[in-house]
Amino acid sequence: MRNYDVIVIGAGIIGLSLAIELHKQGLDVLLIEKGKPGREASWAAGGMLADFASEMPLALRDLASASATMYPEFVHQLQDESGLKIDLRSHGTLLFLEEPPQPCALDDREWLAGWDDPEPELNAPFLKAKYRAGIYLKERSVDPRDLTNAAVEACRHRRIDLSSGNQALEVRLNEGKACGVRTNKTSFSAGMVVNCAGAWAGQFSPCPIPTRPVKGQMLCLIMPQREMVRHVVRTPAVYLIPRSDGRMLIGATAEESGFDKRTVPETIQELRQAALDIVPKLSEARFLDAWAGLRPATPDGLPILGPSAIAGYFVATGHFRDGILLAPITAKVMAQVMTGRKPSIDITNFPADRFGREARLTAS
């Protein structure tokens, strides 16, 4: 049996990006995916690269801002290696809030003074009646499906072994150290194993990784004119994410409903109506699609990054609402840690053993 340096479990954007980064460090990598690569949360995501400090937990801010800075180069490299185009947009975000955020330094953002016509199609009277603050943020957005497609192609280009339709059932241990993975089809050996299985990460982990799914429903319209709305628009009720090809994504719910990924027509209609309240001209838009995905959430709302209490077993998951944003920095720091280097950014806020350390020991 071939012995890999690393087995990455889960080919979402986190597992794909990390596999590429580990391969760049010269490691022999196997990626195991239970379904098709990149078709779970990473496929369902809106793709806002939202690093505005006031909207995220304090512990995440440095990681988020480092990752946002890395994005143009991350996308450039994936495009280069895959030959595929990724829709990365830099038109910024119009954020509307019930109250001005506190504290809010105005270094790289501006108040929309009076915010008349920040986008001509926005229903400014509605927004003014509903929200007290409007801010322009220099955030980017990306099409996550372009991103995952390109990451899969980049893995192929690098000849990283990718085994689809292969479900990890157990991390194999030998004398307390991870030594491989048993799947529904076969067994693989490796010196290291890293769990990137998103909402499912706790199902086969040898130590407690209490991720849970938080369902998000979204829909997509075709705008009557391309670039009719150029900015991402975010309010407490709904967000709108324009794509360069004329699609407009509208999201999203946050529901605790287990692993159910069905959409509910009434909920999709409510999201669509909330978007119409902001951009009435979207009444002329054609409905394209609706879907739901499962965000990987953790009990404390923070990701799980780094080594576990089990030698050779690592975890990179629990990115909840921010996994697309956090993919580049996650891949970078995890590859640093897994190759015995000091992480370039502090990850002590996200230890894998904070939910308990006991190992379910199995013979190899």
Ligand SMILES: Cc1cc2nc3c(=O)[nH]c(=O)nc-3n(C[C@H](O)[C@H](O)[C@H](O)COP(=O)(O)OP(=O)(O)OC[C@H]3O[C@@H](n4cnc5c(N)ncnc54)[C@H](O)[C@@H]3O)c2cc1C
């Ligand atoms: C509606 C919605 C909107 C979102 N919007 C944004 C956004 O605007 N910006 C942002 O940054 N983030 C957003 N997110 C969050 C983001 O999608 C996730 O944080 C991110 O995709 C997590 O990536 P992942 O690779 O960890 O998980 P996933 O993409 O779910 O990948 C995990 C993979 O592991 C595989 N797997 C699971 N169990 C096993 C097993 N036993 N064996 C083998 N393979 C297994 C799964 O099949 C899956 O392919 C959104 C999420 C949703 C649902």
